[in-house]
Amino acid sequence: MRISAAIFEKTFTPFNVADVEIDSPGPGEVLVRIVATGVCHTDAIARDGDMPFPPPGVLGHEGAGVVAALGPGVSGLAEGDKVVIGWPWCGSCRNCLEGQPRYCLQLGPLVLAGGRGDGSTALRRLDGSPLHSHFFGQSSFATYSLCAASSLVPVAPDAPIEILGPLACGIGTGAGAVLNALRPHVGSSVVVYGAGAVGLSAVMAARLTGATTIIAVDRLPARLSLARELGATETIDVSAAGADPVGAVQEICGGPADFSLECTGVISVVRQAVDSVGMRGTCALIGGAPAGASFSLDHMSTLWGKRVIGTLGGEGRSISLIGSLIALHRQGRFPYDKLITSFPLSSVNEALEASHAGDVVKPVLRMTE
Numbered sequence: 076m077r078i079s080a081a082i083f084e085k086t087f088t089p090f091n092v093a094d095v096e097i098d099s100p101g102p103g104e105v106l107v108r109i110v111a112t113g114v115c116h117t118d119a120i121a122r123d124g125d126m127p128f129p130p131p132g133v134l135g136h137e138g139a140g141v142v143a144a145l146g147p148g149v150s151g152l153a154e155g156d157k158v159v160i161g162w163p164w165c166g167s168c169r170n171c172l173e174g175q176p177r178y179c180l181q182l183g184p185l186v187l188a189g190g191r192g193d194g195s196t197a198l199r200r201l202d203g204s205p206l207h208s209h210f211f212g213q214s215s216f217a218t219y220s221l222c223a224a225s226s227l228v229p230v231a232p233d234a235p236i237e238i239l240g241p242l243a244c245g246i247g248t249g250a251g252a253v254l255n256a257l258r259p260h261v262g263s264s265v266v267v268y269g270a271g272a273v274g275l276s277a278v279m280a281a282r283l284t285g286a287t288t289i290i291a292v293d294r295l296p297a298r299l300s301l302a303r304e305l306g307a308t309e310t311i312d313v314s315a316a317g318a319d320p321v322g323a324v325q326e327i328c329g330g331p332a333d334f335s336l337e338c339t340g341v342i343s344v345v346r347q348a349v350d351s352v353g354m355r356g357t358c359a360l361i362g363g364a365p366a367g368a369s370f371s372l373d374h375m376s377t378l379w380g381k382r383v384i385g386t387l388g389g390e391g392r393s394i395s396l397i398g399s400l401i402a403l404h405r406q407g408r409f410p411y412d413k414l415i416t417s418f419p420l421s422s423v424n425e426a427l428e429a430s431h432a433g434d435v436v437k438p439v440l441r442m443t444e
């Protein structure tokens with residue numbers, strides 16, 4: 076079938092929106108008509124070669140839409156159902172079986188190999204040459220996506236499908252890191268480095284807990300005002316040369332904080348986030364730094380019962396995290412729609428640029444039929 080897609084031709088090059096061909100769904104697969112797909116910082120990281128997804132191909136991993144066709148053997152879904160495309164998982168490895176599909180032992184190939192497990196791709200140019208597909212199991216910078224049925228999260232017919240895609244990555248990652256991984260106790264302090272889509276989602280989630288001090292750190296004053304609106308009790312502006320966010324955190328908390336989250340993807344911030352928590356504190360690392368980046372920590376202070384944990388995708392199962400965030404949004408308790416600005420698919424390059432410049436927090440590409 077002929078569809079439109081934003082082709083990632085080569086690294087550091089703008090996407091090329093063109094018509095391409097997509098396969099019909101095979102066994103266990105579903106063809107989804109994308110209504111809208113979020114743009115995540117991770118798409119920019121892949122475009123710039125810091126994630127090994129091979130061009131030419133199609134990126135995009137926050138898709139949501141409507142089931143257009145079912146492959147053989149798919150049950151529990153019907154044409155016309157609204158779905159969010161969650162992260163792929165194998166379902167049979169140790170971590171999947173233990174209820175941690177975000178840490179599926181097949182995650183690397185499932186999200187980055189550029190096709191199905193058997194090496195085939197789902198996308199071709201009109202001249203028949205192959206394009207890599209299945210970025211995060213979906214390649215949703217396109218009007219249609221072919222995915223494994225197991226990665227789909229069905230949602231209610233009246234769910235606002237045009238804003239649900241980002242719950243599967245950026246928004247769910249920040250919120251899930253707080254609600255699934257850190258679980259702040261009553262009266263605790265939480266410091267969020269980076270008030271982008273991920274960090275602001277962490278701030279909104281912290282507001283849903285008993286944490287009484289919620290600190291957002293960023294270099295963009297507009298994002299810090301938004302953080303205050305969404306639940307930050309304090310903000311730290313690091314735009315000035317020589318800013319000392321760790322000292323500022325200590326001053327606000329009267330000592331180190333209980334929890335911190337690194338949501339910038341800037342490698343030097345990792346040390347600040349780890350140094351912001353003290354004895355028995357926990358720092359969650361979320362940001363995706365350039366490939367091969369490393370960091371060093373003060374050895375002695377990490378012995379003090381301090382935990383430094385990496386988190387992917389907000390942990391937990393897509394179906395429970397996404398379903399809960401939809402309910403919280405409906406109740407007005409998780410107003411993540413305030414982060415979203417919509418663009419047409421043809422403006423994918425402008426959408427990435429607006430996010431990079433800090434003008435837009437969460438760009439979402441809306442498909443027109």
Ligand SMILES: NC(=O)c1ccc[n+]([C@@H]2O[C@H](COP(=O)([O-])OP(=O)(O)OC[C@H]3O[C@@H](n4cnc5c(N)ncnc54)[C@H](O)[C@@H]3O)[C@@H](O)[C@H]2O)c1
Nearest residue numbers: 116117248269270271272273293339340361362363387388
């Ligand atoms: N672990 C995961 O599963 C996962 C999932 C989604 C995204 N990510 C990663 O999370 C990171 C954040 O994603 P996003 O979409 O929110 O990106 P974003 O670009 O919208 O936000 C990053 C924020 O960090 C701020 N920042 C930059 N330098 C800073 C500094 N020195 N101190 C404080 N703040 C600083 C920026 O101003 C910006 O507001 C990215 O690296 C992305 O790749 C990880």
Ligand SMILES: [Zn+2]
Nearest residue numbers: 165168171179
């Ligand atoms: Zn698995």
Ligand SMILES: [Zn+2]
Nearest residue numbers: 115117244245
């Ligand atoms: Zn993402």
